[in-house]
Amino acid sequence: MTFIPPNKGYLSLTSEPQMSSFFMPCNLKTLFLRGRSKNVAIIFLKILATGWLLTALSAQAKEPQITLLPTPAIGQSSLSRLMTDSSGQVHLSWVTATGTSSALYYATLAGTTWGPANLIQEGNDWFVNWADFPYLAVTDAGRVAHWLQKSAEGTYDYDIKAVFFHQEMQAWGPPITIHKDGVSAEHGFVSMLPLSEGRSFITWLDGRNTKAPKAGPEHHPADQHNMGGGMTLRAAVFDRHGETLEEWALDELTCDCCNTSSAMTAAGPIVVYRDRTEKEIRDIVITRFVDSQWTEPKAVSKDNWEVAGCPVNGPAVAAQDQLTAVAWFTAKDNLPKVQLAISNDAGASFGQPILLEQGSTNGRVSIAMLDSGNIAVSWLHTNGANATLRVALYNPIGELLAKTNVAETKSSRRSGFPVMTHQDNDVYVTWTDISADSQIKIARIEFNL
């Protein structure tokens, strides 16, 4: 299996961050160093230099401009997600609830307004969850979207259903189940990547082994949680019509209910997720598709967070060429943290984690890599029941360029996971406002660097 990412005119990553020019006028210095005014002159020169230096630095630290965009979603809507296709167009997907019915929509951004809301699918038997919600991917030759549908058997079991958009018919095809296990179990926490020729790469958590009978007298930690085996991570490539071209089991024991994330590097696709060891260490790991096979999962950072439960707080990854960035939540020793790690070799190795926030956060991270190579990370800063959606911008070597509060929201689970994407060097972020009825919010952040 070869992966050919869609064409995209990425900028070179080797260019240094832009620095404003700064110089000292030598003739003034020479003039001032004569005579009795030497000491005074030195002080003035220092003031002058400081002023110029601060002015020069200010060119890098301009305040981001935040613009709230109108929402294309009507009624009781939530679970919004943003994505950018290979042509640079931004798309928004969301779910609108009407009574017991749920409907998945998407719209495309044109300038600062959204195109019409397009219905993808609706149903009365969906499994709707604040942390595990639909994905839309727009490929070079079509679209694919998923939702979760309750299984016929099993009260808490659900399948991942997907539809593929047929360009030639200008219509969505029939729903398919992306996993072929036929087991009534939990399946979800999807991530998607568009590939070339209308193909798509999809990852998901697959609970097929949790329903398997216990084997032998030995008691694996997973047994304690899931009766049978543990939650697994699987991935597959689908053609434009939804046919499975190849499928892999990436990990036989993962955290049960944290979202997965995937990205395309110059070296191939990578998948980042929350692992689970037999000793209940639930750190963030990465697996890469190298030489036609998936590498052994490797910790992005050895946080060593031992927790015998699920944080419901998965990582986010973004990549461009070899540059790869992962943001995640951890809470070792009950100290919540949001961290960022950067790789220059497509995820083969990462630098030391950068601390974005600790103490007052419940994570829910998202990440976007701008055309400049700068990295935007969002997370929730919490203050009791209230929360602030924060976005920080880092350059490729991990230096903070800007940090801003985008909106006041709630730390409630019903606020969902904010999701970011980018267009050129602007960031778009969406979240759910639960101050009245659930409403989707979208903001554009221009960093003006």
Added chain:
Amino acid sequence: MQAYSYLARYLIHSVLLSYALLSFTLPSAASLLDVEAVGSGSTNQYSATQAPSGLLPVQQPGWKIVNYWSKTCAPCRLEIPELNLLKDELTGSNIQVLGVNFDEDDRATTLRLARRLKIDFPTLTLTEVEALGIEPPSALPTTYILSPTNEVLAKLVGLQTKASIYAKLAALRISH
């Protein structure tokens, strides 16, 4: 002398200009972190505010065992029978067993889920959870042991059994 005057004026103007430029372009340390937010604050009105009759327990005296559960959490579902037994055995004592739907579904959905999950102990409303003032847990399942004044005495993360909770109560010298 005239040269000094020009230079002094030049420097003063430079400093003032730099200051003026900075005022416009350089955000203060505080504003870098706390730009005025877009969007609005909100009231604490949630969709589930109706407590089941007779179950308003957060103001009652006594100790509380508060279990956070979720329909998506397999170990949460596994420990429910143990918590039901605990609730039965603690009936008549000064210790209550209470539940919280971590997913914050609306009240009707929460009660329906509680029935499906065969949860016999009261599930709190969102308003009651707020009144308790507990920081939502970082992982599921999590069970808190609270004092009569709702102070968190213990935070038990992961699958619990009746025995593990009794052991914690004993360690905290809470008799029942």
